[in-house]
Amino acid sequence: MLTLREEVRRVIVFQALLTLLVAAGFGYARGGPDILSALYGGAVAVLLSAWLGRGVKRAVGLVSLCANALTRYAAAMLFLGIGMGMLKLTPLPLIVAFAVAQLGFLAGVQRN
Structure with missing residues (x-):
């Protein structure tokens, strides 16, 4: 049985690899x-x-978990907005890589 720290690390590595694959594909x-x-x-x-x-x-x-979820949702919107608005990054690869990495989160969690 993996600890929470090991699970999080495994999911993050999986997401990072998916991100690199998507970036290489767009490149x-x-x-x-x-x-x-x-x-x-x-x-x-x-x-x-x-x-x-x-x-x-x-x-x-439960309250702290809900607060964390709301904060993460707001941070996602903020960071994606900064990427497309202030940094003028191309929206399609930004959103596709974000979505694939998020789906990678689900796949990484369910692989256990």
């Missing part, structure tokens, strides 16, 4: 700038997964 198909956009989108998903693991570990009750 091959569309060129260099899309690699950075995909890496950013995947990094947001990885950061949120790490944040989730930390929140679950520190949770005292």
Whole structure:
């Protein structure tokens, strides 16, 4: 049986690998700038997964878990908005990498 820390680490590594694959695919198909956009989108998903693991570990009750979920949702919107708005990253690779990494979270959790 894996500990929570080992589970979180395994999921994050899986998400990071998926992010690298998506970034390589966009780089091959569309060129260099899309690699950075995909890496950013995947990094947001990885950061949120790490944040989730930390929140679950520190949770005292249902209220703290809900607060953590709301904070992560707001952070996702903020970071994706910064990526597309302020940093002017290409939206398609950013969103695709974010989505694939998030799906990788589900696949990584269910692999156990």
